[in-house]
Amino acid sequence: MSTWSTNLTFSPLALSSQDPLPALALSKLDDWGMVTLIGADSKAYLQGQLTCDLVSLEASKSTLAAHCDAKGKMRTVMRIFHIDNGYGYLQRQTVMATQIPELKKYAVFSKTDINQSTDVVLGLSGEQAQSAIDNYFTGSDDVRHNDIATAVKVDNLRWFIITPIEHAETVAQHFAANATLTDTALWNLYDIKAALPRVExxxxxxxxxxxxxxxxxxxxxxxxxxxxxxxxxxxxxxxxxxxxxxxxxxxxxxxxxxxxxxxxxxxxxxxxxxxxxxxxxxxxxxxxxxxxxxxxxxxxxxxxxxxxxxxxxxxxxxxxxxxxxxx
The missing domain is CATH 2.40.30.160 (Elongation Factor Tu (Ef-tu); domain 3)
Structure with a gap:
């Protein structure tokens, strides 16, 4: 297990049902992970596997999608986006061990490498999240990259931040200066309020x-x-x-x-x-x-x-x- 966050404390946030949510919070999302697909056939392969239209997905955007079995039952719900001349998608850690092998099953016939990333996933939330992202990443896209991190917009109050383990503390410390540090439960609360699907x-x-x-x-x-x-x-x-x-x-x-x-x-x-x-x-x-x-x-x-x-x-x-x- 990575110890990158030993100098930061991501604690459960004590909230009553009447309390306002933090204006800016940084959540450590250990229960989310990223999978990458890199290679010339990645787009075509995923187009035949997912419910979204990947052909029309702009590099500046992300989209939700499902990966189903032949009967249409969902193996996962993911948020997918362009990254590193390929694609990355975020999903729940609990389905990684079963979903990835199924996605790989027919990839042997395509030029695409499918791997679970070791990158750290963080969540930035609150009414100040947009301005915090604007101050750290250039541009105005819903998917932004710099030398050490990628930010993926969920909605007007939330962004995923993905960064390699060796840069995770640097990135987290930057946002921690003005944010409440908390665990993944706050992210769950936002997902419930937004009624966003997920598969465990x-x-x-x-x-x-x-x-x-x-x-x-x-x-x-x-x-x-x-x-x-x-x-x-x-x-x-x-x-x-x-x-x-x-x-x-x-x-x-x-x-x-x-x-x-x-x-x-x-x-x-x-x-x-x-x-x-x-x-x-x-x-x-x-x-x-x-x-x-x-x-x-x-x-x-x-x-x-x-x-x-x-x-x-x-x-x-x-x-x-x-x-x-x-x-």
């Missing part, structure tokens, strides 16, 4: 992309050619067979909801399994938030609970985007 080992190969709203965050192209799982993804759009969506829910909890946890929903006077947790966040006042895949035809006032805490009733909240298939 506990949810790998469980859902098609539309069940996590990937079409609503520009992660699916319905105009590109074939890719692994494309038939199922297209059928879900054009035949309306998808019956699930990902929602934000909140309630009282004595523990943080974990990926794969089952959420029950009320059906008359009874309770039955309603959905699967994608990720969660717990505040220090016993309130919690979670992203959960649920049936997409539930009433707005539907109630939910975890079987382990049957007296704590959870509720569904509006999403920050429309659920549509117009990509």
């Amino acid at each position: 080992a506990a949810t790998e190969l469980e859902f098609i992309p539309q069940a996590m709203n990937l079409q609503s965050v520009n992660g699916i192209s319905f105009k590109k050619g074939c890719y692994t799982g494309q038939e199922t993804v297209a059928r879900a759009k054009y035949r309306g067979i998808n019956k699930r969506a990902m929602y934000i829910v909140s309630g009282e909890s004595t523990q943080c909801p974990q990926a794969g946890d089952a959420l029950e929903r009320s059906v008359g006077e009874n309770w039955r399994k309603g959905g699967t947790v994608i990720t969660g966040y717990q505040f220090n006042d016993q309130q919690a938030l979670a992203l959960v895949v649920l049936p997409n035809d539930l009433d707005d006032d539907a109630q939910f609970r975890f079987a382990s805490q049957p007296d704590a009733i959870w509720e569904k909240h509006p999403l920050p985007y429309a659920l549509d298939d117009d990509a």
Whole structure:
């Protein structure tokens, strides 16, 4: 394990459900990692594997995408971008050991080298994040590079920062001068509020992309050619067979909801399994938030609970985007 951060303390941030988020925070994202594809055939190969249209991805932009199996079930959700005359993508560490071998399976016929990077992944968040990035990286693109780091924009409040281990402390110290240092939980909270999909080992190969709203965050192209799982993804759009969506829910909890946890929903006077947790966040006042895949035809006032805490009733909240298939 790298010891690059021994001179910095990335601590859990104590937040109540009513507290404002830090104006600038630097999170150590050990549970994220990067994979690189370098070689002349990388674009063509990935185009046949991912849900996004990589051909139209500009060097100044990143995009979400899913890598699916032949049945259209997601192995991962990634954020992909141009780097080092090839591509890099960020995904959860828990799926690395299974997703990378599957991506490599047919790459032997293509000129592309696929490798898990040892680079450190950091997250910069808050209302001052944009200005902090502008002061450290030149240009105005959503993907920026300098001699020792790459920055990838997530939204108006967040950037990923990727840097080799030997430069990680230098980069972190620069932002630490004006930022709150914290662990990955704050990043999870932002992902929940933004309703951004992710796949963990506990949810790998469980859902098609539309069940996590990937079409609503520009992660699916319905105009590109074939890719692994494309038939199922297209059928879900054009035949309306998808019956699930990902929602934000909140309630009282004595523990943080974990990926794969089952959420029950009320059906008359009874309770039955309603959905699967994608990720969660717990505040220090016993309130919690979670992203959960649920049936997409539930009433707005539907109630939910975890079987382990049957007296704590959870509720569904509006999403920050429309659920549509117009990509």
